[in-house]
Every structure is written in C-alpha cells, then in structure tokens.
Amino acid sequence: MSVGEVCNREVIIIDKDGSIREAAGLMRKYHVGDVVIVEEKNKKRFPVGILTDRDIVLELIALDVDINAVTVGDVMSFELITAREEDDVMETIKRMRHKGVRRIPVVNDQGSLEGILAVDDLIDLLAKQLTDLAGLVMGGTAAGRRKMPVTLSTQRHASC
Structure with missing residues (x-):
C-alpha cells in the first residue's frame, strides 16, 4: 500500500x-x-x-x-x-x-x-485491518458458513 x-x-x-x-x-x-x-x-x-x-x-x-x-x-x-x-x-x-x-x-x-x-491515521488504518482479520477468524464469510455444512452433510449421507 x-x-x-x-x-x-x-x-x-x-x-x-x-x-x-x-x-x-x-x-x-x-x-x-x-x-x-x-x-x-x-x-x-x-x-x-x-x-x-x-x-x-x-x-x-x-x-x-x-x-x-x-x-x-x-x-x-x-x-x-x-x-x-x-x-x-x-x-x-x-x-x-x-x-x-x-x-x-x-x-x-x-x-x-x-x-x-x-x-x-496509521493506527486507524491498522485497527480497521485488524477488525477485518478478526472477522475472518471469528466467523469466516457467510458464503463459507452456508457451503460447509451442506458439503459435510452430503458426504456423511453418501458414506452411510
């Protein structure tokens, strides 16, 4: 940057x-x-x-x-x-x-x-970047949360 x-x-x-x-x-x-x-x-x-x-x-x-x-x-x-x-x-x-x-x-x-x-200004910038990073660690993305359980449940059913 x-x-x-x-x-x-x-x-x-x-x-x-x-x-x-x-x-x-x-x-x-x-x-x-x-x-x-x-x-x-x-x-x-x-x-x-x-x-x-x-x-x-x-x-x-x-x-x-x-x-x-x-x-x-x-x-x-x-x-x-x-x-x-x-x-x-x-x-x-x-x-x-x-x-x-x-x-x-x-x-x-x-x-x-x-x-x-x-x-x-630099502290504000770094704080925003750390907040974004913490968001990834804490919850991932909405798309990632939706896809993961569907994929896992499909794999489990296929192996039964």
Whole structure:
C-alpha cells in the first residue's frame, strides 16, 4: 500500500512569517497537532518545516519565551522528513520510527505538498485491518458458513 493511498489530503499550512498565536489558532480550529510551513513557488506549495503543538509547549511556553518575539519560521523543525506519494506505507512507518516523528508531509514527484501522514491515521488504518482479520477468524464469510455444512452433510449421507 502506498503513502498516497492513506495520507490525509487536508493539510493545515502556514508561511514562515506566521505568528505562533496564528499557528496555535489554526491547530485549535482544525483539531490538528501540527501545521506545515510552506513556501509558494509557481502556485505550488513546497514544505520547508513543520511546527507541532508539542514544539510550542516544550520549546516556547516551558522556556518562557515571548511568543510575540518569534515567528513560526524561527521555531519550526528545519530537518523536515517527507514521504513521496508512491512510498510504501510500512517502509515509511520504519523511517518515521527511526527519525522519531509522528507526522510526515507527503509530496509529489516535484516536491510539492500533497498531504500528511500521521501516526493517528496509521493506527486507524491498522485497527480497521485488524477488525477485518478478526472477522475472518471469528466467523469466516457467510458464503463459507452456508457451503460447509451442506458439503459435510452430503458426504456423511453418501458414506452411510
């Protein structure tokens, strides 16, 4: 399965000059834990950083930094890890674990932003797959349940 098949296409973005208050407001409004910082070139958005709610709390509030004195561009993650739409989901999960990131912007072949892949989305996907698998173990398919007793009862009668 590819990253492009499962990523969220609704990405909350902000530019480098945005304020921390604006970024936090976007996170609250859209119920997300991050904003992707983008630069626009030729009407395409290219991700250059990411800012999370955790970054705001640990790097600004906990250190008593005046949030009016810094911009999103000052505190965003500069070592941005991205995934391409055609990347394999399992390989991307391994990269995310190795780098210690919970969210990863998804880009197309030209490097412009297409979506975001978050651990929460992956957990939802895996939970659905496990539910389907459990359904197979617990009850099989309706067609399988109908066929099996008929076949077994026919074989028993034939041998009597």
